Amino acid sequence: MDFNVKKFASDAGVFFTRAVQFTGEKLGQSEKTELDAHFENLLSRADSTKNWTEKIFRQTEVLLQPNPIDHTGARIEEFLYEKLDRTVPSRPNNGELLGQYMQDAAKDFGVGTPYGSTLMHVGDCERRLGSAHREFLQTSAISFLTPLRNFLEGDWRTISKERRLLENRRLDLDSCKARLKKAKLAESKAACEGEAVPDFQETRPRNYVLSASASALWSEEVDKAEHELRVAQTEFDRQAEVTRLLLEGISSTHVNHLRCLHEFVEAQTAYYKQCHLHMQDLKKELDSSNGDVFPNAFAGKPGHSMASDGSSSPGKAVDPLDVASTVETDTLKIEEVQAPATGTRKAKVLYDYDAADTSELSLLADELITVYTVPGMDSDWLVGERGNQKGKVPVTYLELLS
Structure with missing residues (x-):
């Protein structure tokens, strides 16, 4: 128990000393050890990397999961299953659900009807799009989001911890410098007072004795302060080197994030290409199955819609000149x-x-x-x-x- 009390008192004393030094620096009453320009550049680069990585990470999460409510619920569910050491159950996403609803509706309306047949085709395409989106999310989470999260929750926390420790070492160093400076001033003052020749005819020549004693005490205090300063300087230099190595590792972080960014772009490219192929297949199916019911409705080219200029609206006759113009354009x-x-x-x-x-x-x-x-x-x-x-x-x- 005595040991814990002593440690608590010692830690409280160190905290108080650092607080006094920090306050004095803010008020301009104490000197501060400045880091070299290269170290400051490393700190600035690290802070910038952390800030932008955090913004990119958050916005990528929003891009991949636009609905914040669904996103929050999914994250909570993943956290709970992770704590329970269980696999998160697979649930259909919005695209897959839409496709399922369309296909169920097609079965209810009749697959043999034009509307039911089209619903079945579109529903199948929506389910394939939903499946492609699920694969894209999984790939992006593994190749891009996870490395960014690992940096923010791992490497950056280590860097922050070592930077705080370096700041404490700097405060200790500057406090020792201030203590040594104060001791030297007191020693010099005591030495000056001791240089006066005492008058031994006086009945009480005590000033001389007191001055000599004070000078000796302050000399011991100076020696002690110099020893503490050397220890503080060594600890500061060691911590500065550790922090410097971690900050220089930010370059490796950039290289790793660059590789992850390329993988994210490749995942996006594959996803949108797959979506494009699915939509092309759907278009061909609709052209072949619905061409007789709605001619040109799924031609997919601008200007081929029957009501593009309002001439084919219900109850209005088609102008033969318009038909001739269309034929002329097609045979151009x-x-x-x-x-x-x-x-x-x-x-x-x-x-x-x-x-x-x-x-x-x-x-x-x-x-x-x-x-x-x-x-x-x-x-x-x-x-x-x-x-x-x-x-x-x-x-x-x-x-x-x-």
């Missing part, structure tokens, strides 16, 4: 089209586009092409030229430049 030979003398414009491509046939021009996002219109062509399409290549391009994929 692009290779015979000549660019007009005036009216050509530059356009920036917004998205990649794969040509459906030889009359169309494939596009790459961010490239610049020359576009113009020709008489009888659908307003949702333009003729685009890139060098010697020419073909129809959808207006919705372009940003016309002045």
Whole structure:
């Protein structure tokens, strides 16, 4: 019990000394040991890495799980199962649920009906999209989120702990410096008072004796303060070296996070490519199964909708001239089209586009092409030229430049 009391009193004394030193520095009454410029740069870089890693981590979580309520519930569930050392049960996600509802509805309405058949196709596609999204989440969590979380909860906590310890060592060092400075001043003052020659004719020549005794005491105090300063300096230097090595390891952290970022991009690329393939398959199925019921409804090209200009609204006759114009556009030979003398414009491509046939021009996002219109062509399409290549391009994929 005595040992614990003594340790508690010692720790309280150290804490008080550090608090006094810290307060004195803030008030400008005490000197502070400054770290070198390289060390300060390492500290600044580490803080920046931590702050941005935390922001990227949180926002990636929001991206992968947009609903904060669902996300919080999922995290709580994972935590509970982790504590119970059990596997989290697999539950359908939103896409899989939507697909299941659509397929159940199709069975109720009749799979042989046009609506039921379409619901079955779309539902199957939604379930496949949901499954792809589940795989994307799992891959992203393992390859990207987990390394970022490990840094924040592991390496950064170690760095923070060593930095706090370094700050305490610095406060101890500066406190020892202040104590030594004070002892030397007191010793010098006592020595000056002791240099006066005493008058032994006096009946009480006690000042001389007291001055000599005080000088000896302050000399001992100076020796003690110098020893404490050497110990504090050694501990500070050792802790500074440990902290420096940890801070320099931030470069390795950047390399690791760079690799994880590439894996995250690859996972996104594979996911969106898979989604694109699923939607293309769905489009083909709908074109083949519903083409007789809704012609051109699933053609997937701008301008092919029956009600695009309002001419095919219920109760209104179709203008034969419109039909002729459409036929003329469909049979238009692009290779015979000549660019007009005036009216050509530059356009920036917004998205990649794969040509459906030889009359169309494939596009790459961010490239610049020359576009113009020709008489009888659908307003949702333009003729685009890139060098010697020419073909129809959808207006919705372009940003016309002045």
